[in-house]
Amino acid sequence: xxxxxxxxxxxxxxxxxxxxxxxxxxxxxxxxxxxxxxxxxxxxxxxxxxxxxxxxxxxxxxxxxxxxxxxxxxxxxxxxxxxxxxxxxxxxxxxxxxxxxxxxxxxxxxxxxxxxxxxxxxxxxxxxxxxxxxxxxxxxxxxxxxxx
Amino acid sequence: xxxxxxxxxxxxxxxxxxxxxxxxxxxxxxxxxxxxxxxxxxxxxxxxxxxxxxxxxxxxxxxxxxxxxxxxxxxxxxxxxxxxxxxxxxxxxxxxxxxxxxxxxxxxxxxxxxxxxxxxxxxxxxxxxxxxxxxxxxxxxxxxxxxx
DNA sequence: ATCAAATAATTAGTCAGCTAATTATATTGA
DNA sequence: TCAATATAATTAGCTGACTAATTATTTGAT
Numbered sequence: 001x002x003x004x005x006x007x008x009x010x011x012x013x014x015x016x017x018x019x020x021x022x023x024x025x026x027x028x029x030x031x032x033x034x035x036x037x038x039x040x041x042x043x044x045x046x047x048x049x050x051x052x053x054x055x056x057x058x059x060x061x062x063x064x065x066x067x068x069x070x071x072x073x074x075x076x077x078x079x080x081x082x083x084x085x086x087x088x089x090x091x092x093x094x095x096x097x098x099x100x101x102x103x104x105x106x107x108x109x110x111x112x113x114x115x116x117x118x119x120x121x122x123x124x125x126x127x128x129x130x131x132x133x134x135x136x137x138x139x140x141x142x143x144x145x146x147x148x
Numbered sequence: 149x150x151x152x153x154x155x156x157x158x159x160x161x162x163x164x165x166x167x168x169x170x171x172x173x174x175x176x177x178x179x180x181x182x183x184x185x186x187x188x189x190x191x192x193x194x195x196x197x198x199x200x201x202x203x204x205x206x207x208x209x210x211x212x213x214x215x216x217x218x219x220x221x222x223x224x225x226x227x228x229x230x231x232x233x234x235x236x237x238x239x240x241x242x243x244x245x246x247x248x249x250x251x252x253x254x255x256x257x258x259x260x261x262x263x264x265x266x267x268x269x270x271x272x273x274x275x276x277x278x279x280x281x282x283x284x285x286x287x288x289x290x291x292x293x294x295x296x
Numbered sequence: 297a298t299c300a301a302a303t304a305a306t307t308a309g310t311c312a313g314c315t316a317a318t319t320a321t322a323t324t325g326a
Numbered sequence: 327t328c329a330a331t332a333t334a335a336t337t338a339g340c341t342g343a344c345t346a347a348t349t350a351t352t353t354g355a356t
Contacts, residue, residue: 004278008266012160060165114157120287123152132273
C-alpha cells in the first residue's frame, strides 16, 4: 500500500533501537547496563524522590519490572527505598549522595548524544516531526480503548 | 536545554512501544506472542525463503536471537529449515503451506493497524517526519564509527 | 464502623533480546 | 595445495521486560 506508511514503520523500529544501543555503549564504562542507567537518569531529572509507581511510569516500564532494578541499585548503594509517611504501602526512591553526583555525569553523556543525533536537524522540520509523532501516539491511545 | 530535543526523545521511546503493544495484543488471538509473528510477517513480505542471516537483519535482531524463535515456529509446523545447496553452512527458512495462508492474515491485521495509526496524518507532514527520522538514523550510524 | 474494592510493592514464572564462544563449511593468500 | 581467516548457524549464560498472583494498607460505600 502506502510506501510512506511502510517507511515510517521501519524507521520507528530502527531509530530508537539504534539510539538506545549507542547510549548503552557510552554508559557501559560507568558500569551500568541497559536499564539501570535509565532509572538514575530519570531520578536525576526529577530532582526529588519519587514513588516507585511514578518512577516506573517515567522510565516507561511496569512497576513490577522496576523492582529488580532497584534491588540491584540499592545493593550497590545508588538508591535507598524510604518509607512514605502518609501511605505505609508506598516507598519513595531517593538517590544517595554518590549517585547524585554520578547522575549528573550520566545526564551529560545522554545530552551530548542527544545533541549529536539531533543537532543537525532543521528546527521547523523537527517541530513537524514531533507533531506527527504525537498524533501517532494519540491514535495509538484511541486504538486501545475503542469508545471508553 | 532544547525542549524539542527532549520531546522527540520521549516520543521515540513511547511511540514504537505503544505500537508494538497494540499489534501484539491484536495478534495474540492467533497464538503468537511478541517476536514470533514478526518472523512470519517478514517471511510473508519477502515472498521467498530467506537465509537465517538475512531474515534476522530484516526482523532487526541478531541471528543468535532468531534461533530460538525458529525452533518454536518449526516445532509448531510454521517454518522449515532447508539446507542451502550452494553453501552447506547456510539454511533457507521457508514458510509451510499453512503458514503461507496465515501470514496473509497477520499481514492484514498489521496493515489495518498501520492504517489506523497513520491514516489521519497529513501526507506532507508525514514526509517531513520520515526525512527527519532518516537523518537521525544517519547520525546514529555516524556516531558509531567515528571516522571509519 | 465495618466490609469490599482499590492501590503500592513484591514474587514467581515466562519470553525475548544480547554477547561470547563453538562447530562446520567456504574463501583467500602464500 | 593447504593453512589462515571469514562466515552461517548454534549453544550457553546474562539482562530486562511482561503478566498474574500475593501481601499490606488505604479508600469508599453502606
